[in-house]
Amino acid sequence: MATNHGSTAIKVLEVCTVAPPPGSTVPVTLPLTFFDILWFRFPPVERLFFYKSPVPFYVIVSNLKKSLSLVLQHYLPLAGAIVWPENSPKPAVETAVRDGIVLTVAESEDDFDHLIGDGLRKEAKLRPLVAELAAEEDRAAVVAVQVTWFGNGGFSIGITSHHAVLDGRSSTSFMKSWAGLCKNLVGGGEIFCPAAETMPFYDRSVVTDKMGLEAIYLKCLLAHEGPNNRSLKFWDFKTPPDSFRGISNNSLL
Template sequence: MADANKSMKLVEICKVAPQYVDQEFSLPLTFFDILWLKFPSVQRLYFYEIVSSSKNSFFFDSILPKLKTSLSLTLHHFPPLAGNITWPQDSPKPILSYLRGDAVSVTVAESDADFHHLVSSNSFNIEAKEYHPLVPQLEVCHEKAAALALQITLFPNNGFSIGTSVHHAALDGKISTMFVKSWAYICKHESDLVPDELKPFYDRSVIPDPTRIDLIYSNHFLNMDLERPNNRSLMPLQFKAPQPDSVRGCFQFTPTKIEAIRHLVKEKKQQQQSIHLSRFCLTYAYAWVCIVKAEEIKSEKIQLAIAVDCRSRLDPKISENYFGNCIGGRVVVVEREGIFGKDGLVVAVTAISEALEGLDNRLLDGAEAWIEYIQPQADKLISVAGSHRFRVYDTDFGWGRPRKCDFISNDRTGAISFSDSKDGDGSIEIGVVLNKQCMEIFASLFANGLEDL
């Protein structure tokens, strides 16, 4: 396997500030944001192939200047992303603010790693660590934490990648994806404007919090270190590093296979025709069962985290472009023997379906306790990152669709990443990180199960 660390050359580290932003900008964090205050940064990679005959000079003479200029113009619409999260002594909770002089750190590098290997669709031939040099580290200290950092890496004569690191307390996956799409739009169209569907909505008053969950979460962090009361440190919690032999797996559910899973579940659940059978529910359940079996999870109670975008579920509904976090969910618990039984898939689908239906009327029930799950877990808790609805493969900066998009941070959190397919055929692409032996078992279970449908 290739080693992406072997010949990374730093070209420059620069700061890109928002254009035309004179006013300072401050946003109080809501409980949806504070929930993620100590979570590691969320990292994603976008790979692009260069088709010009003079590929390297084209990158430095055309691509890189356009990316920087368009980034500055994009930050005009997203000034908080050039800023920092802080927790002032006179504030009961953290804030996200942009101050004059704030800017996004952009690393430019060159890599001799094998571009075609890194964008390969082969199931699990990429070591987890191979992507690490391609994403930047957020600047974080006890007093402040950057909202965003970027890295642009050239693979000479092949292409380039854009790596993003986002502080999860600043915004969720929906809006971080919207930001990158806004950047791509401005770059491709050489404009300083974005269409309405890419304009962020900043009004924090639309988030209901009558029981002051924001203060419950804030006080949790203030008092989590008994030896240091009133601890406002913004340093993230330490999640488990990936095992040395961890590999990345990329797997697809085609529309035909998703329909076959739906048909199978319907057949076995004839007495409950109302069961929720969305594409997310079906594919998440299928992947969940494969992981539980591949890792031979021993716990008698198997846990799964369900996360949903709450923007359209709140009452009243809020803007789809609401800037920040707006993720709610449930933790589903099922008996191990049910998942490992012959109808394990139906058990999983039923559990996820019931959890999703429960969110419709009791969205924020138990929200005071959500923070218990946003921390390194002693027991295995499988979760999800991203969504096929984000359509990340539509992110075209002017040089074509990405050759590959991938989550990087799921090798620490253990999440299953979801996205649309690069083929644009309606398939759902999932990404998992497992040790090599477990990945081989997972791949076999995944393929054989679909083959038998």
């Protein structure tokens, strides 16, 4: 399937779901805290990374899938979705067996060397390389990934994440853990557990809310276009089509 975004043609080769390895312990529910709820309906965070490799693309995709599955056993909530049932006072991340991250594999006709060069790039050039994150009224995905091949040894990884679940530090820790597992897999090493400092911490009991901010945020969310508005769709903040973005150290700003 080929899609045209402005001046950039993207051919989608595959769309699949990458799940944690069989036997992974699934935390059924991870409640959001007042730190998370503040960003509940903000647009997702988009990150785009560029790489060069002499390895055939099908090998790259295979290694990325395997290592992504492996790292998800340590970041299980990323395989789930945000829900807000009528009987729940606040939203939470729910993860079930066979849940996973949607991975899109694509090809681009654009000039890889031009995209990764210094200076500004048109938003329309970069937008097709970023994964779409599904968000409906009753369910919102946590992470989506797109891997795009440019045909000259270059490829990009676009990661879109829900801001209520992943902040900058969490996102970076996830990427470092995934990269470490992938590098080890390519090198033929044994599977290892990522460094302790990159591991997520799930104990919500340590978070205290002395000012009652959670109740304030929830009241505002429910009242916005409400009453009792539990929609999980993102607020519509569109980027102007004539915008430009900057590239720094081969990652998108």
